[in-house]
Amino acid sequence: MNQATLTVAKVSDPTVVITLRGSWTVSGVLPALDQLSALLDCGQLKAVAFITGDDFSWDSRLLAWLLACQRMLESSQCQFDLSGMPEDVGDLFRLANTVPPNKALPQRHQSLFHHLINRVARLGDESMELLAFTGDLALSLCYWLSRKGSARWSDIINFCHQSGPSALPIITLQSILIGMILAYLGMVQLRQFGAEVYVSNLVGVGMVREMGALMTAVIMSGRTGAAYAAQLGTMQVNEEIDALITLGIKPMDYLVLPRTLALILTIPLLCLYSNILGMIGGGLVATSMDITWLMYLYQLRDAISSGDIMTGVFKSFIFAVLIAMAGCRAGLACGRSSAAVGQATTNAVVTAIIYLVVADAGLNILFYHLGI
């Protein structure tokens, strides 16, 4: 195969004729453009004519080179004359030039600093939006209670089924293991004081006041909160939400409220279930060491008061509202692409867990000061 070469000849002063020889193809090596610009006196160039020489062959590579050449000579606005080239080359070159290139730049990713500044500036907006969303949800609940809203019991029961019974297996596994972990932790520490029997207190109070509610909520935010975000996000992508609005139905009444009510109904129940299984799990560990079931249960009865149970259930009620809000808000704010649905789901889980942890800390401080 012949090496691609070119020779430059000046015919009349502003016009230059360039002869191309050899193989101008993808597999060959083409002369560098800087080399050409050194040969040409770019400043006064008015027209460049290309003609073919010996053994000339070409493919897209030639066109790419010609376009690069044209970009290099753009400032001098010289004419390209391709009449000496094969007809197809001229046609393709014209085709590539029919639509002038776009000058505007796409939006660049911002620098980290700007990104941070924007995020901080957006925090204010976001908390206002959250407040507005909460208000809307409360209004929608009032409408529903006064029998004007469009949430339907059939929907609520359907969502209850999705979020409640179907979540039992994973809650079972999780609760038994948490109970066992607490029991191991307690046994090792309490043995130092010979107070092994108090492992019941640790497991019981730990589950009922804290772990049952929190861990159930974490599981539910990953399971149901994410599902809500994905459902509403996909509805947003399919324009189903727009369709609802134009039918005069508020998404808040029709989509968000039934989901929230379903979670409010199921999560406290799941929390109670989780408490019981956690205590059983703790018992399994305790009795495998040097405590009998009778001692364990007897001590457990003394350790837990109904106030403790109510505390946990109240927490899980608050968590249910937060999970539903995080999920539904992320879904409704979803963009209109499939990537946005994924982002909305991530968002739902992350915000839900942040809400949970912050709310849990706040509630614990509150209960401590109220002496509950």
Next chain:
Amino acid sequence: MSQLRQEVVIEACGLTMKYGSNLIQSNLHFQISKGDVFVIMGGSGCGKSTLLKHMIGLYEPAEGEILFSGQSYFSATAKQQLAMRKRWGVTYQGGALFSDKTLAENVALPLEQYTTLTSKDIRDMVHYKLALVGLAGFEAFYPSQISGGMCKRAGLARAIALDPDILFFDEPSAGLDPLSARRLDDLILQLRDSTGATVVIVTHELASIFAIGSNGVYLDASTRTQLDTGSPEYMLNHSKHDVVREFLSRGAGGGEYADE
């Protein structure tokens, strides 16, 4: 009829649309009379669908307003807005059917919300509306079980459930084969003739534009404003703008469709 045609149902007054700070279209002026089939046309990305979404109240205009029989949607009270919405039927590009509901439940939804019909009456009504769009017998199907064209028609059945005065279509024939597109056009015209509804339609299918359009507006992507308004035939033959004539004749410069 001629007197009816005078009645202006929708009017855009100096409408400017923006996404954030991004200008989409500015200074739009047009009037839509009762019984019109009004075509919003223009090249890709010029804001046709955005204009439609402004008309149905999903987006608020940046400037100017859209008047429905002299009443602006965004300055109306919530009760008036709901009343206006009940008079509109909207079909979306992909049908936008609720995927967790059967076709019957989809069409029944507006009826359950706004009428006091019994469930049996609603069932009959749903059957009638689905039969109108050629989907009788598909009541128990889910949107995922039928084809894209059928989804669009089912979306139309839901849009006409409450016998709307104004029907909005977002690209009804996009993604349909020529025959189905033609049938949909005929269906739209029949519905217009039999119910006296006004039709607003976003499309860039030339065949549709000339087959059903009686009025229209051309939005230009580069100047970001309307270039012309009037019937498609009028624009094709008399528009001052080359772009409009080229668009309406697929680049041939005018005349091709004028005889039809």
